[in-house]
Amino acid sequence: MARIQLTDLEKQYDDVLAVKGIDLEAQDGEFLVLVGPSGCGKSTTLRMIAGLEDITSGTLRIDDEVVNDVPPKDRDIAMMFQNYALYPHMTAAENMKFGMKSVSDFSSDEIDQRVEEAAETLDIADLLDRKPKELSGGERQRVAIGRAIVREPEVFLLDEPLSNLDAKLRVQMRAELLRLHEELDSSTVYVTHDQTEAMTLGDRVAVLDAGELQQVAPPQELYDFPANRFVAEFIGEPAMNVFPVDVHERNGHYVADHAGFSISLPDGEGLDTASDSSVSMGVRPEDISLASNLPDDAETFAVETTVREPLGELLLLHCQLGDDEIHVKVEPRSEIQPGETIEVGFDEDRLHLFDARSGDALYHSTAPEATKSEPVVTE
Template sequence: MTTVTLQNLHKEFGDVVAVNGIDLEINHGEFLVIVGPSGCGKSTTLRLLAGLESTTDGRIEMGGRDVTTVEPKDRNVAMVFQNYALYPHMTGRRNITFGMKSSGDFTDEEIDRRVTEAADTLDIADLLDRKPDAMSGGERQRVALGRAIVRDPDAFLMDEPLSNLDAKLRIQMRAELARLHSTLETTTVYVTHDQTEAMTLGERVVVMNDGQIMQVDEPQVLYDFPENRFVAEFIGDPAMNMIPVDVKDGRAIHETFDIPLPSGNGQPKSNQNGAGDAQITDGQRAILGIRPEDLHLSDPQTNDELPTIDAEVNVREPLGDSLLLHCSIGNTSCNIQAEPRMPITAGETVSVTYDPARLHLFDAETGEAFYHSELRQSTDEQAPSKLTT
């Protein structure tokens, strides 16, 4: 059983703290994605797992074995790099088998069998006799994956393997990776800066920033119940709108609107960073979070009892399947995702309603979430809302 455990993991490069006290357990057979902006420490974390970087402090266990100081060749992990890392003078077959004799006790017959099985799994049998310069980007990435598969590792480590591919091929390769994982069921740690990749591939997703873990959860939970403002704005495209408000008598009050806050208790659980422990007193400043897809143009004929919000349209951005409106609510910028063929022009003022089950409040100082209007469906006991009125 290959579980991977990180305990208080630190990595410093001189005065730069790249990884700052990470605690994380990766389950056997899990596809875990680490996502975050450039410089957040995600690739450094992966290189620490591989043994390509030495830890400043902390402990790494794989399958219950302490591998913190173990050489990369003795960790039985396989890494897939962003730039493929194929030898240009070698054929696909030679690239796949390179190093197998030195890293394990493989016979020639076993190597041939593993190459054949990997080639069939990845549909690259016709690439085995080609050199990398005769392959497309997607074909090179499949060969790099084949090199990882033949070693039958305890864990796959993937460092942004799709970032060099065009958009159409990235979508295709995402599906290939998901299918490959369901076939092999090998513990996989996948690093990306693309939140779409993270949401579609990860069984769980780790969101990192400034060398720390912001939240670890299933993709839909990250989207529905972000534990802090960073996660709320990073997960989701377009990003969640953030509107400064005053909270008073169970209402969110802005210079241009005054809306009630339903009695939700979907607040996040506490994590190692303390998210979910924020509290607010009546009258304190807060940040109201509403996703663009949870704002809707008001229809007078529906007799909707919800309050409306006036928004001035600055820019309209047709996306084909939707219309993204860049607006101003008072002095605050926000985005609204509308139906694609709405006859709305820049400079127009529109009335907007909202989904009352999709409101979020964040502490104006710390950014921690303290209120979600939607009830989080869970078998765990939910604490009462920390909204004080």
């Protein structure tokens, strides 16, 4: 296992600053996921860790050793690419062996043994004589993983390895990657643009946007306590509802006013700041309920349904709230139709306020516990 530390790491391409002073640490044995939209700098960051991109400024340490100028082959790192990078003229076994002699002192017999053991672990022992064109997408991916694990490196770097697979196989391979991570007890940095993948795989998830680190936290903390509006809307499917409100203090309590409602806000840190600012309220679709499912004294309001999306396990309603559209999750067999006006209310324990200009979180109606930001470390 190894610890990876990025300190004020930057990457400049001509006049474009692709990575902007990232400070991040991956703990020993941790599965750390870098997630963000295309062009956010996540793959560039991964390639700097691997040594495939020069570092413009900042410091990269692996186990407290500065490795900015250390060649990739000397970093004890294995990287798996999105396209798997298998040689078409080589068999699966030859692809898995490729490069081992140049980065290790293993004998041919030891290399063969490692390939056989990796193939058994990955359930591809009967495919070792086949070439990539004779393998399915999932089998090619397993070969690429096998090529990485035969070296038993300190660090695994994976750059969107599941993006070329169909939906069913992606789910299967997510579970496979987690199982392998537990077995190999290695440090892993994983890049993806898929927030569902990030949430299911990561011990912690680092969210990037426009080359900047927005937040790093365990998946549930990201979901429940986003640091800003970007994280709130990027993490979660469908995205968090966000709309403008005015916050005022009335009779010793704070109230959020919108064209479609006026509701009381539970006491909490940040409300005094929110009352003096232009703010947006955030509420996740599952935190909006039909009035019939709420207590009699709950504060409710009317919205008009415009679109219904049956998703099997739930029904997603697109609703008009004043001039804003919001999404509401309801029971899958609900008979609510477009054009109907329905009465709904918010879960008062799941409300968020963001600064309308900076996007920074000002208030969560349930405050995060102090311990939730601590890294998850695999012993």
